[in-house]
Amino acid sequence: MSGERRGKALLAPADLLEFKAHTRRKLNVHEKYLRQCIKFANFCYVDTHGGTGLIKINEQVIEGSAVKAAEISPSTPIYVIEVDPHKVQRLRLVAKEKNLSLLNIIEGDCNIEVPILLKEEIEPGQRFILFFVDPDSYIYRESSQRILEFTPILFDTITMFPRSEILFTLILQGTRVGSYGFKRPFDPKAPAMREALEATLGTGIIQWLETNQLHRLHHLLLEWFLTKYIKTQPKHRYKYAGALLINSSRGVPQYYLVFGTNNQTGAEIMRNVMKTEWKNQSGQTEVITPPLDLFVFDDRLMKPRLLDILKINRIVQ
Numbered sequence: 001m002s003g004e005r006r007g008k009a010l011l012a013p014a015d016l017l018e019f020k021a022h023t024r025r026k027l028n029v030h031e032k033y034l035r036q037c038i039k040f041a042n043f044c045y046v047d048t049h050g051g052t053g054l055i056k057i058n059e060q061v062i063e064g065s066a067v068k069a070a071e072i073s074p075s076t077p078i079y080v081i082e083v084d085p086h087k088v089q090r091l092r093l094v095a096k097e098k099n100l101s102l103l104n105i106i107e108g109d110c111n112i113e114v115p116i117l118l119k120e121e122i123e124p125g126q127r128f129i130l131f132f133v134d135p136d137s138y139i140y141r142e143s144s145q146r147i148l149e150f151t152p153i154l155f156d157t158i159t160m161f162p163r164s165e166i167l168f169t170l171i172l173q174g175t176r177v178g179s180y181g182f183k184r185p186f187d188p189k190a191p192a193m194r195e196a197l198e199a200t201l202g203t204g205i206i207q208w209l210e211t212n213q214l215h216r217l218h219h220l221l222l223e224w225f226l227t228k229y230i231k232t233q234p235k236h237r238y239k240y241a242g243a244l245l246i247n248s249s250r251g252v253p254q255y256y257l258v259f260g261t262n263n264q265t266g267a268e269i270m271r272n273v274m275k276t277e278w279k280n281q282s283g284q285t286e287v288i289t290p291p292l293d294l295f296v297f298d299d300r301l302m303k304p305r306l307l308d309i310l311k312i313n314r315i316v317q
């Protein structure tokens, strides 16, 4: 990209990341939870997939996750990582314009930058840290570049860090090619998808999907993620876990927002937040409050096989 083009890109609103209306649900959950967290003085926030700072939803420009976090909690240390240099420039511009001096913007791959950040900046156990891991795909491609959006090592680094919490977007709907690219159907049998799933969610996932029924793909992905990274035995990484299914406005499942924590108060807050969003999305007025050790909001779990499996594996009581 030439310098002239780059200069224009910095100022053109068209260069803001654009999202569909359902993104508001994700940002609602994120914001409502954060507003509770900032009441604690020893709180810290890490946004592993920063984006452009401001985003567009239906032509409306609103704050993205990192800028929102910095705005509502001006005294909290906030770290935001973004791999795309142009988006980083955008983020820096927004941070400057809004005078967000505690927003630490790091350019790079979060799989590399998170371990460095935790080693160099954050003393283990001193703060509780919310990690928002919000990729837009499994593999990030920009011209000849091919970068894994997240890796099993990233999850290990985050979930094993003392007093960490995670909010992760587990994508269900397809794979995006290029930062503004197209989506393909989500077919784990397709070689590129197999490769992406193995590299990002861990080896063994394809056999796991194949030995189970592929038509339950979404639930299998959630089970895999919960059992492998959130409620891993023999020692639980997180005592409390939750997930909220986010649908498109036409009712098509897009992703799960998956949450893990060891903090009971945090789990109670997140369960309430997710329950409210679920009520709004599903239109149901009465929603049973699920147990704190695993609260999943997805009405396709009529036969609670997910819970059965987790119980059999003694992951929940």
Ligand SMILES: C[S@@+](CC[C@H](N)C(=O)[O-])C[C@H]1O[C@@H](n2cnc3c(N)ncnc32)[C@H](O)[C@@H]1O
Binding pocket: 017, 048, 049, 050, 051, 052, 053, 054, 055, 063, 064, 065, 066, 081, 082, 083, 084, 087, 108, 109, 110, 111, 134, 135, 136, 140, 147, 148, 149, 150, 179
């Ligand atoms: C869904 S967007 C994040 C949106 C953001 N949460 C917000 O609310 O504005 C995902 C971002 O992750 C970035 N990304 C992809 N792979 C990455 C990686 N390995 N490390 C850091 N950022 C990455 C993409 O460039 C993109 O900007």
